[in-house]
Amino acid sequence: MRGKHRRVTAHTRPAASDGQLRPEVEAVTQDEEVPAGSGIDRINPGSGTSVVAFEDEDEIFLGESNALRYVQNASNPSSGRHGRHRVDAEPSHQWSCGPVNCEAALKFPSRHLQEALLTAYFRWFHYSFPIVDEPDIWKRWQTNAIPALLLQSLLFIGATHCEDSVLEKLGHKSRQEAKHAFFSRVKTLYDNDFESSKLVIGQSLFLMSFWRGDPLAEKDSRHWIGAAIALLQKMGFHRTGHAQGVRKRLWWAVYIRERQNAATLGLPNRIRDEDCDVESLRREDFALAFMPTFAAENVDVVINFNMGMARMATLLGEVLQTCYPPSRTVDASEHPDLHAKLLRWRADHLGTMPISVADGAACRNFYVNMLLMAYHNLRILMFQSDRPELRNEQNGGMCSSHVVDASTAICRIVEDMLSSKDIGHCQIHVITNIFNTLCIQTLGLRTWTGERRTLAVYRAKICLLGLRELQKTWDVTNWVLRLYFRYLDDGTAARLAMEGAEEDLPPSTRQSQEQHHHEQSVQQPEPLLSSATQQYDNGQAMEFMPNMPFPMPNGPDASLLAELGDGFVFNGNGILEDHVWHPDLFAGVGVV
Structure with a gap:
C-alpha cells in the first residue's frame, strides 16, 4: 500500500437496462484478500470519490410469498440466505443505444x-386496465392532440402486443428492441x-411500470409504480370524491398493479388500505371507457x-x-x-x-380465464404459507389440498x-x-x-409452454425462471426439458455442456431439488425456451402420456443426452 489508499484494479460492468457501461467501476484490492461479505472500495472516476460495494449488490431479495423458495429448498421452505438470490445483469444488446x-424522443412512427x-x-391491454377513455384517445389522435408523453407510452404497450409484421415495418429486429x-x-x-398534466404523467408512469429490464436495475417496475402511487396520492385519488371515471379507473389500475407486484416479489405493500377511502369501481365509471361499437x-x-380484479387486489x-408476516406467528x-x-x-x-x-x-373467454387464474393463484398464496396446520400428509406433507x-x-x-x-x-x-x-x-x-407424479410432469410442461408464449410478449429472458432452473436438480430438469434445444444453443454453451456431461458421468445423481448446477448459474437455462415445440395434446389421457417421453423428454441425440441429466431418477414413472 502507498499512503492512505489501497491500489485497485478497475473492472467495468454492464448497466442495468440500457446496455451502457456504468460510470462507476468496481475496485478489487491487489495487495490483500478481501474477506467474504466485507465491503470493498468502488471508485467513481467522475467524482474522485469512493463508495463501498458489498457482495450482495448482485442479489435480489424475494420474500415469503414468492414460490421460488419452495423450489430452492423443498425440505425447509423458509431456509436460505434470508430470501436473497444472486442474479446476473442482462447482457448488453446492439439495440441498447443509450x-x-x-x-429523438419526439419522433413517432408513420400514421x-x-x-x-x-x-x-386497445385490443389486448385497454380492457384489462382502462386508464384512458378509448373514444377520446381516437378523437384526439385524429387531430394530433394526444400529449407526446402519453402517446409514446401507448405505443410502448402497443409494441408489446402488436403483430410481428408491424415490428418489421417499424424497422426493429425483435419485440424487445x-x-x-x-x-x-x-x-x-x-x-x-x-x-x-398530472393525469397524463400518472397514466404514463403506470404504463412505464410494464417495462421489464435488468432485474438489478434501480428503476424497475416497482420504481415506476411507486412514482405513480406518490403522484396520485398527492392528487387525492385515494380519497373519496376526488376520483371519478377515468381517474378512479387509473387509481384502481395502479392499486391492482402494486398489489400484484408486491405478491410476485414478496415485498411489502406500498398502499395502506387504512389510508384510503376511495369508492369501489362501479359500472358508471366505465361509461366513457370503451367505443360505442363494443358489444x-x-x-x-x-x-x-x-371490478373483480380490483376487489381481489384488496383481498x-x-x-x-x-399469511406472510416477517417475524411473527400467524x-x-x-x-x-x-x-x-x-x-x-x-x-x-x-x-x-x-x-x-x-x-x-364461457370458460374459454379470455378475461374469464384470467379472472379464474387470479382466483386460483390467491388460493395458492392463501394456503401455501409454511404453517403446520395447513400441511396434508396425503399430499406428501408439502401443502394443503387447496394448493x-x-x-x-x-x-x-x-x-x-x-x-x-391467445395466452x-x-x-x-x-x-x-x-x-x-x-x-x-x-x-x-x-x-x-405413480400416476400422480406422471401428471405432475405433464402439468409442469404445460406451465413451461404457457410461460414460453408469455415470454414472447412480455420479456426475452425471465430472470425468475432462470432462478427456477438454477435451483432444479439435474433429474427434475430432465423431466421438464423440451425437444430441439441443442441446435438452438450457441456453440459456446454446447461446448460447456459437453464438458459438464463428461464431469457428471462419473458422479452419482444428486437428490431432487438440490443446489444450482453451473450451466444454470451462467444464465443459459432460458436459451432453449423461445424455441420449444408447441404441439401439446388437449388432454392427459394414457396414450398421450406414454408419448411424452419421445415427444418432449428424450430425443435420442437431443439436449438431454448432452446435459447428462439423470433419467434413472424417474425410473418407473411411466413416461421414460
Whole structure:
C-alpha cells in the first residue's frame, strides 16, 4: 500500500437496462484478500470519490410469498440466505443505444403504424386496465392532440402486443428492441418534465411500470409504480370524491398493479388500505371507457373483470399481511375469514361457472380465464404459507389440498388457452400465476409417486409452454425462471426439458455442456431439488425456451402420456443426452 489508499484494479460492468457501461467501476484490492461479505472500495472516476460495494449488490431479495423458495429448498421452505438470490445483469444488446435526447424522443412512427400500435393497445391491454377513455384517445389522435408523453407510452404497450409484421415495418429486429426504443422515448420525456398534466404523467408512469429490464436495475417496475402511487396520492385519488371515471379507473389500475407486484416479489405493500377511502369501481365509471361499437355482452365481461380484479387486489393485500408476516406467528383463526371472503368473491364474480374450466364455451373467454387464474393463484398464496396446520400428509406433507387443486385448475386453464393461442396476450400477472403453479407441480415431482407424479410432469410442461408464449410478449429472458432452473436438480430438469434445444444453443454453451456431461458421468445423481448446477448459474437455462415445440395434446389421457417421453423428454441425440441429466431418477414413472 502507498499512503492512505489501497491500489485497485478497475473492472467495468454492464448497466442495468440500457446496455451502457456504468460510470462507476468496481475496485478489487491487489495487495490483500478481501474477506467474504466485507465491503470493498468502488471508485467513481467522475467524482474522485469512493463508495463501498458489498457482495450482495448482485442479489435480489424475494420474500415469503414468492414460490421460488419452495423450489430452492423443498425440505425447509423458509431456509436460505434470508430470501436473497444472486442474479446476473442482462447482457448488453446492439439495440441498447443509450440515452435518447428530447428531439429523438419526439419522433413517432408513420400514421399507419401508429394506428396499428394503438389498435393492438386497445385490443389486448385497454380492457384489462382502462386508464384512458378509448373514444377520446381516437378523437384526439385524429387531430394530433394526444400529449407526446402519453402517446409514446401507448405505443410502448402497443409494441408489446402488436403483430410481428408491424415490428418489421417499424424497422426493429425483435419485440424487445421495439419496446426498448419506445420506453427510452417515454423515459426521456418524463425525465425532462416535458408534460405538465398530472393525469397524463400518472397514466404514463403506470404504463412505464410494464417495462421489464435488468432485474438489478434501480428503476424497475416497482420504481415506476411507486412514482405513480406518490403522484396520485398527492392528487387525492385515494380519497373519496376526488376520483371519478377515468381517474378512479387509473387509481384502481395502479392499486391492482402494486398489489400484484408486491405478491410476485414478496415485498411489502406500498398502499395502506387504512389510508384510503376511495369508492369501489362501479359500472358508471366505465361509461366513457370503451367505443360505442363494443358489444354489450363484451362490455359486461370486461367490467366484471375489472371490478373483480380490483376487489381481489384488496383481498390479496390482506392475504400478504395475514399469511406472510416477517417475524411473527400467524393467527390461524384469521385464515377461515379470508377463505370466506374469497368464496364470496367467487360467487359474485364467477357465479355458477364451473371452476374446473374443463368444458364450456364461457370458460374459454379470455378475461374469464384470467379472472379464474387470479382466483386460483390467491388460493395458492392463501394456503401455501409454511404453517403446520395447513400441511396434508396425503399430499406428501408439502401443502394443503387447496394448493394442489388450485394449481391443477390453473394448468387446465393454461392448456385451454394454449389451444386457442391467445395466452401470450394475457396480462403480466398471469406469469406469476403460472410460475407459482409450476413450483407446486415441481414439488409434486419430489413427493408424489405413480400416476400422480406422471401428471405432475405433464402439468409442469404445460406451465413451461404457457410461460414460453408469455415470454414472447412480455420479456426475452425471465430472470425468475432462470432462478427456477438454477435451483432444479439435474433429474427434475430432465423431466421438464423440451425437444430441439441443442441446435438452438450457441456453440459456446454446447461446448460447456459437453464438458459438464463428461464431469457428471462419473458422479452419482444428486437428490431432487438440490443446489444450482453451473450451466444454470451462467444464465443459459432460458436459451432453449423461445424455441420449444408447441404441439401439446388437449388432454392427459394414457396414450398421450406414454408419448411424452419421445415427444418432449428424450430425443435420442437431443439436449438431454448432452446435459447428462439423470433419467434413472424417474425410473418407473411411466413416461421414460
